[in-house]
Amino acid sequence: MVLGAGVAGLVTARVLSEHYDEVVVVERDELPDRPGHRRFVPQSHHAHGLLGSGRRVLVGLFPGLSAELAAGGALTPGSNDPAMGDRSLFLVRGETTIRIPAWWSAGFGASRILLEHAIRARVRALPNVTVLDRTPATGLLTDRSRRLVTGVRTPGEDLGGDLVVDASGRNSPLPEWLERIGYRPPARSVVHSDVRYVSVVTEPDPSFDPEWLAILGGQAESGSSVGGVVLRVEHGLLHISFGSIARGGPVPADLAELRGFADRLTAPVVAEALRRSTPTGPIRAFRVRSNTRRHYDRTREMPEGVLALGDAASAANPIYGQGMSVAALSAAALGRVLAAGDDAGFGRRAARAIAATSGAAWRLALGEDLRYGCRTEGVRPSWTARFGEGYRNRLERAAALDPEVAAAFNDVLNLHRPLSSLGSPRIARRVLRPLRDRDPGPLSATVAAVLGVA
Numbered sequence: 289m290v291l292g293a294g295v296a297g298l299v300t301a302r303v304l305s306e307h308y309d310e311v312v313v314v315e316r317d318e319l320p321d322r323p324g325h326r327r328f329v330p331q332s333h334h335a336h337g338l339l340g341s342g343r344r345v346l347v348g349l350f351p352g353l354s355a356e357l358a359a360g361g362a363l364t365p366g367s368n369d370p371a372m373g374d375r376s377l378f379l380v381r382g383e384t385t386i387r388i389p390a391w392w393s394a395g396f397g398a399s400r401i402l403l404e405h406a407i408r409a410r411v412r413a414l415p416n417v418t419v420l421d422r423t424p425a426t427g428l429l430t431d432r433s434r435r436l437v438t439g440v441r442t443p444g445e446d447l448g449g450d451l452v453v454d455a456s457g458r459n460s461p462l463p464e465w466l467e468r469i470g471y472r473p474p475a476r477s478v479v480h481s482d483v484r485y486v487s488v489v490t491e492p493d494p495s496f497d498p499e500w501l502a503i504l505g506g507q508a509e510s511g512s513s514v515g516g517v518v519l520r521v522e523h524g525l526l527h528i529s530f531g532s533i534a535r536g537g538p539v540p541a542d543l544a545e546l547r548g549f550a551d552r553l554t555a556p557v558v559a560e561a562l563r564r565s566t567p568t569g570p571i572r573a574f575r576v577r578s579n580t581r582r583h584y585d586r587t588r589e590m591p592e593g594v595l596a597l598g599d600a601a602s603a604a605n606p607i608y609g610q611g612m613s614v615a616a617l618s619a620a621a622l623g624r625v626l627a628a629g630d631d632a633g634f635g636r637r638a639a640r641a642i643a644a645t646s647g648a649a650w651r652l653a654l655g656e657d658l659r660y661g662c663r664t665e666g667v668r669p670s671w672t673a674r675f676g677e678g679y680r681n682r683l684e685r686a687a688a689l690d691p692e693v694a695a696a697f698n699d700v701l702n703l704h705r706p707l708s709s710l711g712s713p714r715i716a717r718r719v720l721r722p723l724r725d726r727d728p729g730p731l732s733a734t735v736a737a738v739l740g741v742a
């Protein structure tokens with residue numbers, strides 16, 4: 289049984305379908321038959337990028353997904369877009385700009401609603417999976433001892449199952465349900481990032497056909513906590529989001545004021561994308577005050593038969609674009625625990641595997657949030673914090689000039705490799721070498737062109 293048919297729930301259902309005779313996905317929302325926004329997933333109005341690691345898992349679980357997205361109008365690496373191999377993502381922070389070749393690390397040029405639709409269609413087509421929409425789960429069923437969860441309550445009927453996976457998102461009711469049946473809720477780590485988003489989907493003027501696939505960042509100045517993201521999505525549209533963290537303050541939700549806001553960013557291409565395109569719908573605003581990680585892996589007392597995954601377990605600051613990829617990686621980790629077969633201590637092993645996967649992303653996001661002075665509760669010092677601000681600043685400046693440092697940095701941002709890899713002697717030597725010794729070569733020419741300073 290899976291609670292929630294978001295990205296985490298759908299990918300989990302796909303993984304469970306290989307290990308259980310029957311999988312039921314319970315979703316409180318009405319699920320559209322087309323790519324569409326949903327009442328209980330308001331974040332889909334805001335730019336959703338997929339990381340390279342997430343793409344790798346999704347393509348493995350759903351062979352042919354790239355072609356299906358391409359048929360839906362998306363740009364997909366190595367598929368419908370011959371130029372895609374040359375397209376890039378640009379990560380701009382303050383004065384540094386890092387180029388990430390799209391073929392190497394990017395997800396798809398697709399919106400979240402198209403991606404979710406494509407995955408949902410594939411999951412619905414699995415013979416042993418049933419997706420029940422308009423069905424909110426309202427509590428847990430247990431055996432008499434209350435040591436084993438045996439299913440979930442819904443307003444209509446009780447639904448029994450051998451395993452309940454909570455993938456109900458960042459407002460998961462599981463901690464409260466556990467309390468109701470006599471368990472202590474899991475310990476939490478909370479980061480009060482106070483993230484504000486303002487987003488709009490636009491149609492670019494025909495004369496505006498940039499080389500890039502995405503621009504990420506574009507902060508006003510080093511250490512500032514406002515930024516902009518432009519993603520190319522299906523049918524040639526641009527999904528443009530502006531955000532602020534903590535002290536960044538409000539982001540205007542009026543087009544004229546938003547243009548002024550965009551002009552403040554370091555990368556003029558963000559403002560140019562907004563100016564040279566026309567909104568296809570309303571400007572949307574969203575605010576996420578805090579981000580929570582629930583430590584189910586550290587909870588000694590937990591009934592068997594229930595797990596949490598995706599945002600329900602670990603919802604980091606969304607601005608770093610990790611959530612869908614973490615959901616996919618966590619479901620894959622659950623699949624590996626199930627494939628190992630041994631029933632003894634399954635719940636604990638699965639919770640640990642899920643936490644290990646999401647932990648890498650959480651620590652990365654936390655390290656960034658701490659740079660902006662976000663307040664935290666129950667947070668342990670992280671690896672990133674131990675690297676020190678000086679090393680991180682230097683690493684980013686080196687990555688802008690040195691392809692090997694850029695590759696190592698991108699592998700970490702895309703969750704292919706752990707954060708600790710950035711402290712390896714080989715990378716550290718390159719980071720600490722004087723910057724003037726680097727030959728940026730053609731990289732800086734492309735960067736300069738994108739930034740409009742060529």
Ligand SMILES: Cc1cc2nc3c(=O)[nH]c(=O)nc-3n(C[C@H](O)[C@H](O)[C@H](O)COP(=O)(O)OP(=O)(O)OC[C@H]3O[C@@H](n4cnc5c(N)ncnc54)[C@H](O)[C@@H]3O)c2cc1C
Pocket residue numbers: 291292293294295296297314315316317328329331334335336337338339423424425426455456457458461485574576597598599600606607608609610611612613615
């Ligand atoms: C503003 C914003 C921007 C983001 N940008 C990115 C990005 O760029 N890249 C990225 O990878 N991620 C991004 N994310 C995160 C991303 O949306 C999620 O991390 C990712 O989709 C995984 O979420 P999920 O499936 O766990 O939860 P959700 O997507 O929230 O889905 C949860 C599902 O559970 C259902 N549900 C809830 N309660 C119940 C119940 N009681 N019974 C039945 N069903 C229930 C909901 O209706 C929903 O369908 C962003 C998030 C926000 C808020």
